Amino acid sequence: MHRITAASIHGNKKLIELFKKRLPKYTKYCTLTTNPNPLPNDILNTTVNEFNNDGLQRLAKLFPRCEEFPARHIGPREHEQTQMLELLGFRTLDEMTDKAVPAKIRLNKDLEIEEPVGEYELINRIREIAEKNKIWRSYIGMGYNNCCVPHTIMRNIFENPGWTTQYTPYQPEVAQGRLEGLLNYQTMVTDLTGMEVANASLLDEGTAAAEAMSLCHRQTKRWRLFLSDQLHPQTVSVVQTRADSLGLTVELGNVFAADFSNRDVAGVLFQYPDTEGSVHDFSEVVQRAHSNGTLICCATDLLALTLLRPPSEFDVDISVGTSQRFGVPLGYGGPHAGFFACRQSLVRLMPGRMIGVTR
Numbered sequence: 001m002h003r004i005t006a007a008s009i010h011g012n013k014k015l016i017e018l019f020k021k022r023l024p025k026y027t028k029y030c031t032l033t034t035n036p037n038p039l040p041n042d043i044l045n046t047t048v049n050e051f052n053n054d055g056l057q058r059l060a061k062l063f064p065r066c067e068e069f070p071a072r073h074i075g076p077r078e079h080e081q082t083q084m085l086e087l088l089g090f091r092t093l094d095e096m097t098d099k100a101v102p103a104k105i106r107l108n109k110d111l112e113i114e115e116p117v118g119e120y121e122l123i124n125r126i127r128e129i130a131e132k133n134k135i136w137r138s139y140i141g142m143g144y145n146n147c148c149v150p151h152t153i154m155r156n157i158f159e160n161p162g163w164t165t166q167y168t169p170y171q172p173e174v175a176q177g178r179l180e181g182l183l184n185y186q187t188m189v190t191d192l193t194g195m196e197v198a199n200a201s202l203l204d205e206g207t208a209a210a211e212a213m214s215l216c217h218r219q220t221k222r223w224r225l226f227l228s229d230q231l232h233p234q235t236v237s238v239v240q241t242r243a244d245s246l247g248l249t250v251e252l253g254n255v256f257a258a259d260f261s262n263r264d265v266a267g268v269l270f271q272y273p274d275t276e277g278s279v280h281d282f283s284e285v286v287q288r289a290h291s292n293g294t295l296i297c298c299a300t301d302l303l304a305l306t307l308l309r310p311p312s313e314f315d316v317d318i319s320v321g322t323s324q325r326f327g328v329p330l331g332y333g334g335p336h337a338g339f340f341a342c343r344q345s346l347v348r349l350m351p352g353r354m355i356g357v358t359r
Helices: 012-022 053-062 070-072 076-089 093-100 119-130 151-158 173-192 205-220 233-246 283-291 345-347
Strands: 002-006 033-034 044-048 224-228 247-254 265-272 294-303 318-322 338-342
Touching: 076 093, 173 338, 205 224, 205 233, 205 265, 205 294, 205 318, 205 338, 205 345, 224 233, 233 247, 233 265, 265 283, 283 294
Parallel strands: 224 247, 224 265, 265 294, 294 318
Antiparallel strands: 002 044, 033 044, 318 338
16 A cells, blocks of 8 residues: 655645646556545545556655655765775674664664654644743853843844944944944943953953953963952853963962962952852952062953942952943843953053044
């Protein structure tokens, strides 16, 4: 018995007539019968009951078996598989699999795959699975915080593709507006951090932190960095990656117990507030580091600085962080601009670009 499965249409007779109309030379080899009862998944099964050998061969060419498609159109074909197996020293694919895949990780039973269903049933099934999810308030943080974005900004800037074309920056009005916007951004960063200068942003907080520690190395010519163990983990990873490429040694530990007396530490980086949300006074740490010629970098939260003491009151040299806190959607982790602010004496070593004002 040869079974043909077709998409459901309104009325079984219409499908039969369409089949006879499109394939007149094949219908003489078979008699079509249909099941008047629709299947639960709304798929119509049409069964070919009577045919001769010639008709079966013709229909087989017209309706190839589904497992034949990959070998026919994708490959490798059977003779190609044989050649590859001979080259590798195996006789069958199973023999090669036994050698390549450990027995302890192999599945010794058939996969539990559900039967095929239509689009409507599939959507309902996906919804059933999605309803099992429980949405809780996230307190993880670690540098990423949800925020309320005004609809006007969301629709006209973030969702407007006109801002993301390659021609946008070259329009005079847009170029001038971007310069003014970046100047306002720099001014906001310096006001909140209390630092003297700020650049026009970097990639993200981790990149800004890595640039800050690189600046410490270039300024002091020392080869050791100290990172607080209360930094965001992604920031630590980026700094370590950058340090490896520069040949710098990175030490991770309690910043309050760190020893800088050997005068070999180029820079110290701590989080304020830290990755667990705690707020500390780092004045004593900064004083000890400066007395031994070590620069201090502070990774901070701009929105928290609207209430907390600015890093400049700790006498830090560099302040970095993310500007995502001021209305940028989470975006599954990016893109979020990182800010970089420092002392006036370090401006020549500051990465990125800076928008200035002529008088």
